[in-house]
Amino acid sequence: MKLARFLLFFALTAAVAHAEDTRPLAPLPPAAQESLRQEMLENLAALNEVLTLVGSGKLAEAGEVAEAQLGVSSMGKHRAKPMDARPGPHMPPAMHGIGMDGHKAVSEFAAAAKAGERDRAIALLPNLTGACVGCHYSYRTR
Numbered sequence: 001m002k003l004a005r006f007l008l009f010f011a012l013t014a015a016v017a018h019a020e021d022t023r024p025l026a027p028l029p030p031a032a033q034e035s036l037r038q039e040m041l042e043n044l045a046a047l048n049e050v051l052t053l054v055g056s057g058k059l060a061e062a063g064e065v066a067e068a069q070l071g072v073s074s075m076g077k078h079r080a081k082p083m084d085a086r087p088g089p090h091m092p093p094a095m096h097g098i099g100m101d102g103h104k105a106v107s108e109f110a111a112a113a114k115a116g117e118r119d120r121a122i123a124l125l126p127n128l129t130g131a132c133v134g135c136h137y138s139y140r141t142r
């Protein structure tokens, strides 16, 4: 009985500790948040497409898609929008830096893939997801 109560207490405190979000808040205007959310969904779809192409041996095509959708070539998507709808300028500089480094890392993968350097491209696959994880673990927007 005592043990059961202790276990229940432990489970509850563990759940509370888990629910606490200690990531710093990056306050973006609502319009910028919406632009970012849309871009993120596109990122997720692009990532899936690139992995599917790699898995089916279409390495050069994977490189093309990665560069166009996630690499340096994909930067500046929001440039033509009003300032409050552009996520980048409202991000803390370190957060923005994670994003830009992520685009560069993807381009490194893309170059290897387009050149048909299979081993190198496979070794660089984590470049596709490193910044996603880095940014999501470091910041929240709400």
Ligand code: HEC
Pocket: 033, 036, 037, 040, 041, 043, 044, 047, 070, 095, 096, 098, 099, 102, 128, 129, 131, 132, 133, 135, 136, 139, 140, 141, 142
């Ligand atoms: C520079 C920071 C940053 C990087 C890099 C980043 N994200 Fe995000 N992501 C965010 C933020 C901030 C949100 C929350 C947006 C919001 O307020 O709804 C988000 C939200 C998302 C969402 C949820 C979208 C929704 O419907 O609410 C997905 C999916 C996502 N990101 C995927 C990715 C993928 C895949 C990558 C890498 C290719 C990536 N993100 C890279 C910052 C980032």
